[in-house]
Amino acid sequence: MKYIAGIDGGGTKTRCLLGDTRGEVLGEGLGGPSNPVSAGMEEARCSLEEAFFQACTRARIPPEGTCLAVVAGLAGGSTQEVQQEVGKALREITGAEKVQVTTDLHIALEGGLPPGPGIIVIAGTGSSALGRDGAGHLARAGGHGPYLGDEGGGYWIVKTAVARILRERDRTGVPSPLELALEKGKQKDLSWPRFFAQAPPGEIAALAPLVLERAEKGDPWAGEILERAGKELARLARDVAARLFGAAPPAGLAVAPLGSILARFAGVRRAFQAALDAPPPFQILEPKADPARGALLLARKLALA
């Protein structure tokens, strides 16, 4: 039997979908982290193998089946070096001749939007946006990491809140209500500067729901920070549009919001929507399908090419 594979590889888990050449899903498998930059090439390879073989078992694909094409979208998959190394590993694992390794953003765009021009904006721990024009050209904005960018993401929300409460404590000498709320989420013995110097970005971003909670209780600082987050995420979409279409992007351009911050933080979502309603207005679309499905769509194109 002939089949294709689409893989979504992230910093904590890997998902593999197998499909037939019409794009119907045959089975799914899961593996560990496969971001080769953070997890290392060896662990990434193991996770890809795990996810692929589990999917084969579940899809009841026998060993003599032929994998026509594989597309993997990986966090950390933007450099040529990584793409070549992972590509080689995937050829060995799957036996496929046609293999393409791309970024997690690219497969999210394919999965999230209908064919044609459009932009996805992702806000999780970090933030970034990727868009496509009518000819299939891609442009990206953001994703500059926790120290230089990631505006509107979870890490940025927490960092902005803590910077604000420390400034206020400089002036008044007493902790603000927002500080007391955030203290609950922090390991007790670390000062804020030490916490930020030692904890990984994901652990810091995990405090973002405490900012949301304060905003929902009417805390004006927390509310302002979420509003700024939404505006910054809308800016990413406008930056991508400027790159793809110049000074006058078409009105009604599709924008799909992705990631936990845009999905669950109502204040962020509201400000994002308002900023994209301004002229020229964009059209917000709910994401059509998940990134692994996007990888499968790309694998189908690759198989038929």
Next chain:
Amino acid sequence: MKYIAGIDGGGTKTRCLLGDTRGEVLGEGLGGPSNPVSAGMEEARCSLEEAFFQACTRARIPPEGTCLAVVAGLAGGSTQEVQQEVGKALREITGAEKVQVTTDLHIALEGGLPPGPGIIVIAGTGSSALGRDGAGHLARAGGHGPYLGDEGGGYWIVKTAVARILRERDRTGVPSPLELALEKGKQKDLSWPRFFAQAPPGEIAALAPLVLERAEKGDPWAGEILERAGKELARLARDVAARLFGAAPPAGLAVAPLGSILARFAGVRRAFQAALDAPPPFQILEPKADPARGALLLARKLALA
């Protein structure tokens, strides 16, 4: 012979001054890093020993001389735990009974200002301010480290510039003149996000003179960033004044600017001055003496107490 010792201990070097009880300097010694947080307690102890014994040799103080009092101001010296450990080490090294361990900011304040109320603002890699009211009470602002604060310091200047150029590249797709200037100072093979994730803050702050150079050539972004830096540093002084004197600090309060950024970056200094000229106006004083001298002044008070 009876003498006293003042020590200025930083992340790269340690300076020890010996003096007589009138405060006259008898000799000086140098040692390695003695920030116990970054260098570790063992290395800090060695550096303190090195600086002290070198100063004794140069001051021709015989081993039977009596050290009456030691004051050490250390970077990383703000916690009780560090103060007790370093205090014990200094008693063993110097044989002094009266030993006080405090922060590098505290001795800088003692050295930098004449007696009475006043504030010092320091901007090097980081930034912070410390002030004293007429009764000797101290209040501090800033010093929250590279991820949450340090506004106006060298790291902040470079980080703000790089964040700005990355945003601009998102929008236009081409590097700005400021980016090309900063690229010269960066290790070649690292992207900006990786450089910021890997290089220590001091190495990043070392690029600040490239921002200064661009500002002097009329680059509007570089000029704006330096202006914001000066305003932020003035804000630190006003925050300290608010803590010490409440809503209405006395006009003409002395403020001494310290550190390389306030000394050498003309645009920063200008904006700092302008912000402190606003009502209520502060009076900018050139620092009277260096931090080691401040430690010696405190040691004299301790000996006479």
